[in-house]
Amino acid sequence: MTIWKQYEPELLTDLYELTMAASYLEEGMFGEATFSLFIRDYPPHRAYFVSAGLEHLKEIIPQLRFCDSSIDYIAATGKFSSSFLDYLRDFRFTGTVRAIPEGRIFFTQEPIIEVTAPVIEAQVLETLVLNVIQMETLIASKAARCVHAARGKGLVDFSFRRTQGVDAGVKVARASYLAGFLGTSNMLAGKIYGIPIFGTMAHSYVTSFSSEMDSFWAFARAFPDDVILLIDTYDTLCGAKKAVEVARYMAAEGRKLRGVRLDSGDLVQLSRQVREILNNAGFGDVKILVSGSLDEFRLKELLDAGADIDTFAVGTRMGVSADAPYFDIVYKLVEYAGQPVLKLSSGKKTWVGRKQVFRYYDEQGRMREDLLGLMGEDHPVGEPLLGVVIDNGHISCPMEPLRVIRDRFAKEWETLPLPYRDIESKSTYPVRISPALQELEEQTAREKTRQEIPGEGEK
């Protein structure tokens, strides 16, 4: 099978990255550039982001080469000189990447990643860095909201069938596990990342037997230690009574029915009725799992209304981040050849220079505010969030196991003050700008205005 093997990461790029690179080469522009990756604005209801995706970049960037087949394609476009193709043949990333580790919480305007390298190398990474970080940060941020809304109940990722492609499906499983999900239905992600896998049965399974009861017996025979019965194929309450029969039989054999799943109908009422049927039959320990169009808003609604649910199988709406299917994430040049640079385009603010985020906590250890300053500023009390992960083109900190990142996020979450956790948050976490950064920004804008916009500079 070759279908996904053609995805050479060096071509995870846009044509203009290469044409710009070719022009830099022709102009002899090898100055060091710093690009900053950040999110401009919050989507509605959002007050934080969860960093994710960095480990993939640590794996890809140091190994990035242009293979023969990619070079052949680039050559065949007819747009590039042989000297540029030679340059690509020898391409490797020799620069520095500073980043906020995965599993940390960050806010708008804060650089998630800063790449410093000869301008061609830093430019060519743009599409890759944006695509990889946005996808996983998007889902980790969405999944964290679901975990919060579930109020301690377990969550499982059931989204693989409707994620936007296969790469997304695998990354959704990883990012949601990072944010506190128990696991996923996704076999590929289970294999690649060692994430716990979960599953029940489909309606097709039930309907392929001559009766619902027969399908329940068959499943109990096949997986006696791991039986979760889907009970809403025909009638949920009838299904619950049949599940009790199975539970009784299993109990007599010294085994336990693990759970039942509901996927349709009035989940509040049905979950309570099913709970009662199970309890009355002495099976209070049989879990109720619910699926079907769930997201953080629906979870809150169900729990507020008193649904009696143990585990939520969250699918599509989490897996595509349906209420906010993209972030306004950008990768902007902030310094070239030692000089701060910026564009003046209306309404699109970029902070110049290499930067650091300093975090301040209150006496209870909760986040109080962040300070966005220039790299090298001295703020001994603030905790710097960005660290070097790639240095001179080589990984400079070990790859992190997913469990470590997951634990980091769990701890980080405890430090996020309550108003920002709300799934309909109206609060904005304070990110102050350091005086030095503010001054450099204004000075750069003044100079550029004077230089590029006749008549404006004097105002």
Add this chain to the structure above:
Amino acid sequence: MTIWKQYEPELLTDLYELTMAASYLEEGMFGEATFSLFIRDYPPHRAYFVSAGLEHLKEIIPQLRFCDSSIDYIAATGKFSSSFLDYLRDFRFTGTVRAIPEGRIFFTQEPIIEVTAPVIEAQVLETLVLNVIQMETLIASKAARCVHAARGKGLVDFSFRRTQGVDAGVKVARASYLAGFLGTSNMLAGKIYGIPIFGTMAHSYVTSFSSEMDSFWAFARAFPDDVILLIDTYDTLCGAKKAVEVARYMAAEGRKLRGVRLDSGDLVQLSRQVREILNNAGFGDVKILVSGSLDEFRLKELLDAGADIDTFAVGTRMGVSADAPYFDIVYKLVEYAGQPVLKLSSGKKTWVGRKQVFRYYDEQGRMREDLLGLMGEDHPVGEPLLGVVIDNGHISCPMEPLRVIRDRFAKEWETLPLPYRDIESKSTYPVRISPALQELEEQTAREKTRQEIPGEGEK
């Protein structure tokens, strides 16, 4: 680079597909099953879907095998018997796939694909079929809306940086090209599918030079036959005047400036002012390309307001189908061992049996209505939409070049009546149910109700 090589398609599946398969094997259930893939409902404003993704399934399904490394992972879960693992080692798809070809328009409840095979083989494909078809159909449908809204102006896909993962990025380029886009910025898709690639320059390019003018000269030196200047980095009108300087110089050399790009500000007013600057200088043939948060709604707004734009670079909102980032697409068992089957879960209608869609046209050749009937029904005037694409596990119709599919869609579009093309359509295309299908559905529901829900059957 191995990062995307781990995506074995046989593991593009959920755990429950395999546990159900294992139970079918244990029960000796090898009956022939038919699953039907369809979309339940329209998202808001939508009145049609564009079929896409089938060619990928034609490539994957006949070749689908469980490689050693996948078997090892499945074995390591500890959930499966050695006889099931042996079954997987010998797995291959031996069934039939009937489908609506790519590039055709279809509607809710209509099967896009029907898979008929021994139940294990048909069940195991569920996640794969859903994921592949939804992704591309989602984007082809969205892109068709953009093409319609652009009223004959050119469109280019600029979404790669913010698609949901890499697989999505490549598929977005393909699906939007299928729907009538001119091409993409996406190098991977250019290489894999031969789609025309486009590009301009980034703000980072402009700001890395000591002046905007220097950056324009440098680009014109590097790509004299393909210069599109980004003119909004500092001030769009000043940028336009500098572009005129470049155009004059190029003209003196016997060359032509191809275009300018605007990415911010009031695009209606700025596009008209820039057009005027270009026209007054004698460069009426220099094109204006616009980018920045575009989708079909914004395109309509811009054109209604009199924006003077030649080409739209459409990015993120198309690439994630932002207003409808998923479809309510399902893969349902409709027949097992010769018997129609269905579930009765409230509010989730599935039409039983193997089906065919018959399309009727009016005298002008426009679609009039579709008839959803059982396969084998005789409707000599109606055009059947589903055809066999995989037979006995083998491809039974040739792989289709993307250009052929693109042309098919362009023709198909002409047959779609105007009310359904509207990007805020309030019309619903008529899909009638054949009497035979209606009767089979009701009879099956009656029998299942009588059998599974005590007390209900008699009502």
